Amino acid sequence: xxxxxxxxxxxSSSSHIQTPSTTFDHEDFLDQIFSSxxxxxxxxxxxxxxxxxxHGHDVDSRNQQIMMMPLNDGSxxxxxxNSFSASxxxxxxxxxxxxGGGLMNQQGQTQTQTQxxxxxxxxxxxxxxxxPQSRTKVRARRGQATDPHSIAERLRRExxxxxxxxxxxxxxxxxxxDKASMLDEIIDYVKFxxxxxxxxxxxxLGGAASVSSQLSEAGGSHGNASSAMAGGSQTAGNSNxxxxxTEHQVxxxxxxxxxxxxxxxxxxxxxxxxxxxxTAISTATCHSRNPLIPGPVADVGGPSSPNLSxxxxxxxxxxxxxxxxxxxxxNGNGVTKxxxxxxxxxxxxxxxx
Amino acid sequence: MASAxxxxxxxxxxxxxxxxxxxxxxxxxxxxxxxxSPDKSIDRVRKIxxxxxxxxxxxxxxxxxxWSRALLRRAAKDxxxxxRFSRRKRKVTWKISSKRRRSNQRAPVVEEAAERLRNLVPxxxxxxxxxxxxxxxxxxxxxxxxxxxxxCLVDGxxxx
Numbered sequence: 001x002x003x004x005x006x007x008x009x010x011x012s013s014s015s016h017i018q019t020p021s022t023t024f025d026h027e028d029f030l031d032q033i034f035s036s037x038x039x040x041x042x043x044x045x046x047x048x049x050x051x052x053x054x055h056g057h058d059v060d061s062r063n064q065q066i067m068m069m070p071l072n073d074g075s076x077x078x079x080x081x082n083s084f085s086a087s088x089x090x091x092x093x094x095x096x097x098x099x100g101g102g103l104m105n106q107q108g109q110t111q112t113q114t115q116x117x118x119x120x121x122x123x124x125x126x127x128x129x130x131x132p133q134s135r136t137k138v139r140a141r142r143g144q145a146t147d148p149h150s151i152a153e154r155l156r157r158e159x160x161x162x163x164x165x166x167x168x169x170x171x172x173x174x175x176x177x178d179k180a181s182m183l184d185e186i187i188d189y190v191k192f193x194x195x196x197x198x199x200x201x202x203x204x205l206g207g208a209a210s211v212s213s214q215l216s217e218a219g220g221s222h223g224n225a226s227s228a229m230a231g232g233s234q235t236a237g238n239s240n241x242x243x244x245x246t247e248h249q250v251x252x253x254x255x256x257x258x259x260x261x262x263x264x265x266x267x268x269x270x271x272x273x274x275x276x277x278x279t280a281i282s283t284a285t286c287h288s289r290n291p292l293i294p295g296p297v298a299d300v301g302g303p304s305s306p307n308l309s310x311x312x313x314x315x316x317x318x319x320x321x322x323x324x325x326x327x328x329x330x331n332g333n334g335v336t337k338x339x340x341x342x343x344x345x346x347x348x349x350x351x352x353x
Numbered sequence: 354m355a356s357a358x359x360x361x362x363x364x365x366x367x368x369x370x371x372x373x374x375x376x377x378x379x380x381x382x383x384x385x386x387x388x389x390s391p392d393k394s395i396d397r398v399r400k401i402x403x404x405x406x407x408x409x410x411x412x413x414x415x416x417x418x419x420w421s422r423a424l425l426r427r428a429a430k431d432x433x434x435x436x437r438f439s440r441r442k443r444k445v446t447w448k449i450s451s452k453r454r455r456s457n458q459r460a461p462v463v464e465e466a467a468e469r470l471r472n473l474v475p476x477x478x479x480x481x482x483x484x485x486x487x488x489x490x491x492x493x494x495x496x497x498x499x500x501x502x503x504x505c506l507v508d509g510x511x512x513x
Contacts, residue, residue, distance in 0.1 A: 163486035183466035
């Protein structure tokens with residue numbers, strides 16, 4: 001025989017359940033019924049009920065009290081009431097829950113069971129006796145202290161969890177179930193957005209040197225945006241060390257396999273192009289209104305400047321790479337190391353479309 | 354856009370509001386430095402970035418969010434301007450001080466992430482974790498809106 005399990009109704013709204021002023025012998029029982037907090041309710045069969053049974057008159061009075069509960073799930077509760085009046089004793093019943101705030105355990109019995117055991121094992125070990133007018137009544141879990149600290153703690157955790165759920169929808173790739181990784185994701189996304197603002201504010205100017213210097217120091221392996229140099233002569237801001245290293249790395253990779261070299265570059269947000277094309281681009285962008293048109297590259301894949309990405313894919317003679325579609329044209333004549341190194345210097349970042 | 358969360362309102366105005374504020378700030382910048390490019394381009398970048406953030410904060414509803422207020426206050430402090438804010442209830446700070454004693458009970462995982470978030474989100478220093486996450490949600494929405502606006506501008510202006 002199962003002990004009754006009384007589940008407190010949960011309502012996401014903060015509706016208060018007004019209890020009448022009459023007192024009852026078993027306040028705990030009522031407190032559980034009328035609790036309106038969206039907390040996981042307690043069901044614990046193993047705990048002995050504080051009282052062995054309800055008296056009949058108590059039940060009736062309780063029934064009347066119960067009638068006044070506003071619950072989310074009205075229909076089932078009404079069914080409950082019917083069974084109450086029918087049986088006359090206090091059956092085990094469970095009040096199905098409305099929208100849960102979190103983990104709700106639903107054990108239990110339907111309202112048709114009428115077991116005379118007065119399971120006020122509704123009361124689980126550790127309920128807090130509070131006067132019926134208290135608003136946020138909570139049923140403590142088994143084995144947990146019932147001091148208000150832990151209750152407040154749990155309330156707080158609930159709140160945080162629900163906010164994290166809201167955040168999860170905002171952040172792309174928010175399908176992580178782990179809280180820690182989700183938080184990391186959120187933090188990275190905020191950083192990414194701030195970086196995007198920064199890059200976009202740079203792009204409106206044409207401050208090529210400043211842009212490149214700021215971005216090269218921001219870290220190379222991350223796919224940061226690097227900008228096309230207007231005229232190719234403003235590499236003063238670049239930290240030459242990182243570029244030299246990149247060059248060597250690319251050259252090494254190109255000896256073995258072109259594809260891996262491309263992938264390496266792609267990871268850095270760079271692409272390889274013949275010098276003629278690079279100079280063509282730089283002269284073209286010199287004349288435009290915005291002499292500097294970087295395509296912001298970011299981990300998650302920011303929006304692209306369409307004109308730029310269009311230009312870099314056009315080459316037919318040599319290998320170029322578009323980040324978005326990963327085209328790899330056949331390397332007919334072979335790009336020599338010398339030219340490739342220069343191309344890396346003038347790398348244009350192409351963001352994913 | 355409708356917020357999915359009924360308890361917390363993280364609605365954000367439409368893109369046009371952001372665009373309007375941003376363009377206005379940009380035109381203000383232009384009138385300040387009429388055509389003679391100021392000394393360093395870095396300064397221009399910074400000014401534009403600051404204008405972007407400030408316009409975003411204004412578009413998102415000036416005082417109604419903690420982060421926007423903190424942002425505006427920070428920006429005004431840099432300019433040595435005085436900021437006028439309507440006085441709001443300062444419950445937030447009290448909350449932190451009273452609960453800090455028991456901070457070891459909080460989930461340490463969440464708390465260290467919250468610490469990092471606090472450094473990122475403006476005005477995050479005085480907030481409790483739950484409030485912080487609410488602010489973060491709104492901040493993320495506004496940031497993405499601002500990014501969209503700026504991107505549209507760049508795309509629109511960069512075509513020959």
